Amino acid sequence: MFTSFFLKMLNREAASSKNESERIIESLRIQEGYRIADIGSGGGYFTLKFAKKIGKTGKVYAVDSQPKYLDFIRQQAEREGLDNIIFVLVAEDEVNLPEAALDLVFARNVFHHLTEPARYFRNLKRFLKPSGKLAIIDHKPKSGFSFVSIFRHYTPERLILQEMEKAGYFLMESLDFLPEQTFNLFGVK
Ligand SMILES: C[S@@+](CC[C@H](N)C(=O)[O-])C[C@H]1O[C@@H](n2cnc3c(N)ncnc32)[C@H](O)[C@@H]1O
Numbered sequence: 800m801f802t803s804f805f806l807k808m809l810n811r812e813a814a815s816s817k818n819e820s821e822r823i824i825e826s827l828r829i830q831e832g833y834r835i836a837d838i839g840s841g842g843g844y845f846t847l848k849f850a851k852k853i854g855k856t857g858k859v860y861a862v863d864s865q866p867k868y869l870d871f872i873r874q875q876a877e878r879e880g881l882d883n884i885i886f887v888l889v890a891e892d893e894v895n896l897p898e899a900a901l902d903l904v905f906a907r908n909v910f911h912h913l914t915e916p917a918r919y920f921r922n923l924k925r926f927l928k929p930s931g932k933l934a935i936i937d938h939k940p941k942s943g944f945s946f947v948s949i950f951r952h953y954t955p956e957r958l959i960l961q962e963m964e965k966a967g968y969f970l971m972e973s974l975d976f977l978p979e980q981t982f983n984l985f986g987v988k
Contacts, residue, residue, distance in 0.1 A: 802867045806842030813844035813907070819977055823907075824848060826974055826982075827934060832856040833902040836887075836926065838894070839863060839909030843872030849905070850881045860896055862887040892919055896926040907936040908980075911954045920966040924987050932971060933985045935959055941979070956981040 813820055824845075829835070831854045837846045840861040849859045861872050861884055869886040876884050887896065892915070904923055913919045920933070927933065938953035959981065960970060968985035975982075 802865075803871060806868060806871050808842075810842040810844040813842075817978060818980075820844070820848070822976060823936070823982065824852065826984075827903060827905070829853060829903065834858045834860075834897075834900050835903045835905060836860040836862055836894075836896055836901050836923075838904060838906040838923070839912065840872060841868060841908075843868075843875055845905060845907060846872055846884060847875060847879065847881065850876065850884050853883065855883060857883055859884045860887050860901075861885070862889055862894060862896070864889045892922075894919075894923060894926075896923075898925055899928055901927050901931050903931060904933040906934065908938065908952070910935055910937040910959055911952050916959075917962045917965040920963060920968065924967055927987055929987070931987070933963075933968060933987075934982070935963070935985070936977070936980050936982045938980050954981075956983070959983060 812818065829849065829852050833853045834857060835849050835853065837849060837859060840846045840863045843861060846859050846861040853859065861869060863869050866888055869888060873886060904927060910916055937959060940953045940955055963985050967988050969988050970983060971986045972984040
């Protein structure tokens with residue numbers, strides 16, 4: 800009950816106009832047949848959008864550490880008749896995906912949850928195709944009274960860039976249209 804309430808809240812946040820989900824998806828230049836991992840898929844807002852965009856020949860891997868969150872997305876996918884989503888449960892930061900298969904790894908509002916982000920993203924490198932890219936969106940630091948500031952659900956951008964360099968990625972593009980988040984695209988070095 801609480802899980803469903805919380806995930807609907809996450810999805811509402813992702814859908815709100817200030818968070819520019821359509822512009823995010825456009826910037827990723829997703830094509831039919833793409834294979835995409837949505838890391839920390841939460842309530843599945845982006846998982847479901849990706850699944851519709853890539854069509855029957857593509858695949859989305861919804862990756863999360865919470866089995867109930869994956870169940871929530873599975874139910875939604877069934878309701879919408881989407882059968883191109885694979886559900887991947889992460890235990891102790893060990894992600895298992897097909898090797899050299901992914902066109903895109905997408906991680907929105909997840910970076911600040913990771914205890915060792917450089918290690919986590921270094922492990923994901925082997926799942927990307929050589930031409931593949933990795934997108935990280937996270938909250939900008941915030942002060943004052945808000946959910947993001949009180950629970951420190953943010954990461955300074957320079958820390959993201961530093962950790963991704965350590966993990967063996969290069970910065971392809973920084974996009975600055977999101978008012979409250981940073982958005983960076985990386986390739987594998
Ligand atoms: C703030 S939510 C973001 C959800 C979604 N990406 C969005 O933008 O709405 C963070 C998600 O990351 C997941 N998560 C936390 N640690 C994780 C890990 N080590 N591996 C995969 N997912 C993780 C949480 O369970 C949660 O679903």
